[in-house]
Amino acid sequence: MLLRNMLLQRAVDTRGFQLNRQGKIGIAMGSEGHEAVQAGVGMAFVRGKDLLYPYYRNTGIVLACGFSLADLFRSQFARATDTTGGRSIINHITAKSKGIASISSIIASQCTHAVGAAFALKYRRESDRAVLCTFGEGATSEGEWHEAVNFAAIHRVPVIFVCENNQWAISTPASKQMANPSVAERAPGYGFEGVRVDGFDPVAVYAAVRRAREKAVGGGGPTLVEATCYRFLSHTTDDDERTYRTREEVAQERMKDPVPRFERRLVEQGVLSAEHIETMRAEIARLVNETTDAVEDEPLPAPETLYTQVYAGPTEPWA
Numbered sequence: 591m592l593l594r595n596m597l598l599q600r601a602v603d604t605r606g607f608q609l610n611r612q613g614k615i616g617i618a619m620g621s622e623g624h625e626a627v628q629a630g631v632g633m634a635f636v637r638g639k640d641l642l643y644p645y646y647r648n649t650g651i652v653l654a655c656g657f658s659l660a661d662l663f664r665s666q667f668a669r670a671t672d673t674t675g676g677r678s679i680i681n682h683i684t685a686k687s688k689g690i691a692s693i694s695s696i697i698a699s700q701c702t703h704a705v706g707a708a709f710a711l712k713y714r715r716e717s718d719r720a721v722l723c724t725f726g727e728g729a730t731s732e733g734e735w736h737e738a739v740n741f742a743a744i745h746r747v748p749v750i751f752v753c754e755n756n757q758w759a760i761s762t763p764a765s766k767q768m769a770n771p772s773v774a775e776r777a778p779g780y781g782f783e784g785v786r787v788d789g790f791d792p793v794a795v796y797a798a799v800r801r802a803r804e805k806a807v808g809g810g811g812p813t814l815v816e817a818t819c820y821r822f823l824s825h826t827t828d829d830d831e832r833t834y835r836t837r838e839e840v841a842q843e844r845m846k847d848p849v850p851r852f853e854r855r856l857v858e859q860g861v862l863s864a865e866h867i868e869t870m871r872a873e874i875a876r877l878v879n880e881t882t883d884a885v886e887d888e889p890l891p892a893p894e895t896l897y898t899q900v901y902a903g904p905t906e907p908w909a
Contacts, residue, residue, distance in 0.1 A: 592792045593856060595632060596625040596849050597871055598659075599650035601878045603823070606666060606680075610827045614886070615666045617680050621647050622822040626848035627754050629654060630795025630817075634803055635722055641689045641711075643704035643723045646681045647754070647821075648693070651724060656688045659877070663885040675899045676891040680826075698729040701738035701751070708747035708812075720748040720806040722799070727816075728759025730776070731767050739814065743781040746811035750802040753814065754789065756821040761834040774816035782812050789817030790848040820846070 599621060606618035621628065624647060632654020635642060642655050653659065661673055665683050668676035673684055684692035691707075694700060704723035711719050729735050730753065742749050753773045757764050764771060777784030783805075787798045795817050802813035820843040824831040831840070856862045 592626075592629045592633060592796070593852055593862070593867070594870060594874070595629040595650055595654050596792065596852060597874050598653060598878075599625045599628060600849055601874050602649055602653075602659075602662065605878050605882055607823075607827060609666065609882070615668075615680065618666070618827045619647060619681050619825070620823040621649050623756060623820040623843070623848070624754055624789070625650055626792040626852065627752075627789040627795050627817040627819050630792040630797075631722060631724065631752055631799050633792075633796045634799035636718075636720075636803070637688070639689075639719045640803075641691065641704075641707050641719070641721045643691045643700040643707065643721060644693055645697075645700060645725050645729070646693055646695060647726065648724055649681065652683055652685070652690055655690055657683060657685050657690060659881050660885055661685075663882055664888065667885055667888070668890070669885060669888045670891045670895075671885075671888050675895065677899055698725060698732035698734040698738070701725060701729065702734050702741075704749055705738045705742045705747060708742065708749035708806075709745055712745070712747050718807050720750060720803050722750050722752060722803075724752045724754060726759060727753055727755040727757070727764055727773055728762065728767065729753075730773050731759070739777070739780050739782075739812070742812040746782075746809070748806035748809075749812045750799060750806055751812060751814045752799060753816045755816055755818050757818075758821050758825075758835070760825045760829065761831075763835075772816065774814055777814040782814070784814040784816065786816045786818065789819030790846050790851060792848065792852060819848070822847070 603620040603622055609615045610618040628648060628650030632651045635655045637656055644651055664672040665678060666680055670676055682693045701723055704721050708721040755773055772786055774784035774786040785798050787794045789795060798815050802815055805813060822840060822844060853867055857864055
């Protein structure tokens with residue numbers, strides 16, 4: 591359900607910032623303001639068929655695509671039970687069995703990887719399979735992004751590019767990155783379709799990504815979906831957003847918060863009652879609390895495993 595995923599994202603973000611302030615995890619990265627985008631994209635992803643090449647602010651998408659909540663917290667706590675053995679920085683998860691590629695901090699690097707995977711699907715004639723590639727608007731200033739979209743257009747590979755345009759690339763506003771504020775309008779210059787949607791509306795995002803997927807698996811090539819949203823929190827807990835934007839600006843954008851906005855919509859349309867939503871909130875809070883407590887008690891990586899899962903072959907890099 592879209593709302594459940596959005597509420598889970600918000601609860602996980604809140605807990606991550608709390609754990610950081612308690613000194614239990616080194617850094618936290620929130621996606622408040624992205625909930626509708628990520629819930630919509632996650633619902634459009636076809637489990638067992640599609641491949642996801644996400645970026646570091648994609649908690650909601652990876653959860654919607656089947657990544658375990660416990661594994662998400664294992665990554666945050668850097669426990670030995672983490673899928674990477676506690677090796678990766680916060681939010682840098684991987685789940686090959688679920689079609690989720692490893693997340694990298696190198697901005698836009700996942701774009702060329704995603705296009706390569708989509709080319710492989712086309713080369714192997716694998717039907718009804720597509721690749722979803724997500725990134726922020728800051729990634730569109732990187733050379734790898736341009737190389738990826740150009741290659742995708744030329745070879746008409748089954749890839750959907752989803753830009754989560756939250757207006758800020760850390761401290762750089764979109765106005766300092768691009769003269770044309772619409773990322774979607776760049777797509778025709780490469781020879782394929784670009785679509786701009788309200789990233790505060792999960793249904794609109796789902797519809798746009800679903801259409802793009804149908805086009806991709808039907809041989810129609812790539813689509814660039816730009817979902818406009820806003821990053822309500824600092825870039826990470828190591829960042830102080832007050833140094834580059836005003837409290838008034840954030841407060842103004844908070845009025846569009848996609849979570850209460852979608853809740854009101856569901857209640858007004860008779861889909862859910864306010865009581866049902868409150869019950870869902872309580873269940874999610876309990877789930878997050880119980881999962882956090884359980885994972886926190888799991889062991890840290892043993893010192894003797896320091897050189898494992900780092901290099902292929904011998905565990906000692908000097909051997």
